[in-house]
Amino acid sequence: NAGVTQTPKFQVLKTGQSMTLQCAQDMNHEYMSWYRQDPGMGLRLIHYSVGAGITDQGEVPNGYNVSRSTTEDFPLRLLSAAPSQTSVYFCASRYQNRGSPLHFGNGTRLTVT
């Protein structure tokens, strides 16, 4: 059981470049989400999805796009990277019930120069 898998582990982008961070889970979780972790700020929710075809915004959605075409995958797209998007990104999933905790991937460290 792989759990939540994120690729790549590390990425360096130049300002204005685009890229997609991949996230896949094999636990048949309905809910998937993306967080960013910045020093002194904890984890902040970017976007989340409660099922295929359904996405919604979190606390810090600007500059990021998501889509959910399958239950397993939830990619995060940066259309035009900015230095402010330098961060560690975590994907998390869970069953869609109140008592179910989030299961996190190991993160993608992104640097935008």
Place this chain on the structure above:
Amino acid sequence: DQQVKQNSPSLSVQEGRISILNCDYTNSMFDYFLWYKKYPAEGPTFLISISSIKDKNEDGRFTVFLNKSAKHLSLHIVPSQPGDSAVYFCAASAAYNFNKFYFGSGTKLNVKP
């Protein structure tokens, strides 16, 4: 403005003693709280949770206390072990949108042998 705050960035404790990690929240609608533990280069892993209908929840060496009137929760680890050295995040969600979790900025616990 952060709705969940961990005001101690770090804590150092001797092995075998009690570790107490604190967390405050501002949103009175939060009714479900979780603690996560994070090792370097890994994603956060779920530790323990508590619902607002309880004021205490135990799981082995870990106990979470909730004081709703003070909007405060704490995680007690007894006895502390060197393997407990990690960053601990508290998180909260509200019934009106339990798809959004709000995280604190984390407390780095160092348990000295």
